Amino acid sequence: MRCEKSKIMIFGATGYFGTYMVKASASSAHPTFVYVRPVKPHHPPSKTQLLKLDEHEKLVEVLRQVDIVIVTFGVPLILEQMKIIRAMKEAGNIKKKLIRRAAEESGIPYTFVSANSFGAYFVNSLLHPYDQNLKKVTVYGTGEAKFGCNYEKDIAEYTVKAATDERAENGLIIYRLPKNVITQLDLISRWERKTGRTMEKTFISDKEMVKLSQSSPFPEAVGIAIFHSIFVKGEQMNYELKEDDLDAVELYPDYDYTTVDQLLDIFVVDPPERGVAAFQ
Numbered sequence: 001m002r003c004e005k006s007k008i009m010i011f012g013a014t015g016y017f018g019t020y021m022v023k024a025s026a027s028s029a030h031p032t033f034v035y036v037r038p039v040k041p042h043h044p045p046s047k048t049q050l051l052k053l054d055e056h057e058k059l060v061e062v063l064r065q066v067d068i069v070i071v072t073f074g075v076p077l078i079l080e081q082m083k084i085i086r087a088m089k090e091a092g093n094i095k096k097k098l099i100r101r102a103a104e105e106s107g108i109p110y111t112f113v114s115a116n117s118f119g120a121y122f123v124n125s126l127l128h129p130y131d132q133n134l135k136k137v138t139v140y141g142t143g144e145a146k147f148g149c150n151y152e153k154d155i156a157e158y159t160v161k162a163a164t165d166e167r168a169e170n171g172l173i174i175y176r177l178p179k180n181v182i183t184q185l186d187l188i189s190r191w192e193r194k195t196g197r198t199m200e201k202t203f204i205s206d207k208e209m210v211k212l213s214q215s216s217p218f219p220e221a222v223g224i225a226i227f228h229s230i231f232v233k234g235e236q237m238n239y240e241l242k243e244d245d246l247d248a249v250e251l252y253p254d255y256d257y258t259t260v261d262q263l264l265d266i267f268v269v270d271p272p273e274r275g276v277a278a279f280q
């Protein structure tokens, strides 16, 4: 019997995380469409649609060809997401969409994803592993708050699974992977053990972080506020999952996710690319 794979369209595909999303979708054999803005002349493989989000009719036409839409846009692009939702409503065929915000009211089935910290992104930002001579590291708060440190490849692969899973329909899926709940101090000492280097720690206190976020211009202030929430307040881990929340590990117990330790090993051998400007 032939099993039809859902066609997935990814918005944000050319960005840091979008690249992981495209790989995860294509490597699961889903026909994968990517949205690319018509600003860069060097793109266009065959399934690329070069159109502006303002070109409503064209967008509707493209969306009619797919089943699932995944959007990785950040906070400042909420209005752009609304354009996609409007076109999806008109296309009328979308079985599912994954958009982080502004989705419930559309009436189209959705899944929200709470990925916790992107592992490679934060190992890069906290430990600066590409700098072999670095002996200093900044610790936000006391360094003891727990956070989730999940490799982007796994986040993307879980997301493709959730996108095609009826159990995740109209729900919130949380990637709280037990072996990846870690503190900054623990992350630093594991890195020290792996590299044989000892890092001198500079601590930035809770108060200093608040002051810094208040005195910094946008968008730097957003990044500082996010670091404060994750690393000082521990807000990724200081709550229990609600009854309706979906736990990725429970939904996909056979998925062999990358542990923090394995991620650090990857960094020792072949460091993943650094992400930039993700919060802008």
Ligand SMILES: NC(=O)c1ccc[n+]([C@@H]2O[C@H](COP(=O)([O-])OP(=O)(O)OC[C@H]3O[C@@H](n4cnc5c(N)ncnc54)[C@H](OP(=O)(O)O)[C@@H]3O)[C@@H](O)[C@H]2O)c1
Pocket (backbone or CB within 6 Å): 011, 012, 013, 014, 015, 016, 017, 018, 036, 037, 039, 053, 072, 073, 074, 075, 077, 080, 115, 116, 117, 118, 119, 121, 275, 276, 277, 278, 279
């Ligand atoms: N949880 C975490 O630890 C963590 C870490 C980092 C990021 N994030 C989140 O992950 C998401 C993706 O971040 P990222 O780092 O991948 O972002 P990114 O590298 O800046 O990529 C943004 C993507 O959006 C596209 N885009 C930007 N403006 C657009 C517009 N006006 N119209 C259409 N497309 C537009 C870009 O296209 P072009 O290539 O054409 O510019 C690119 O494909 C964001 O929500 C971010 O907050 C989370």
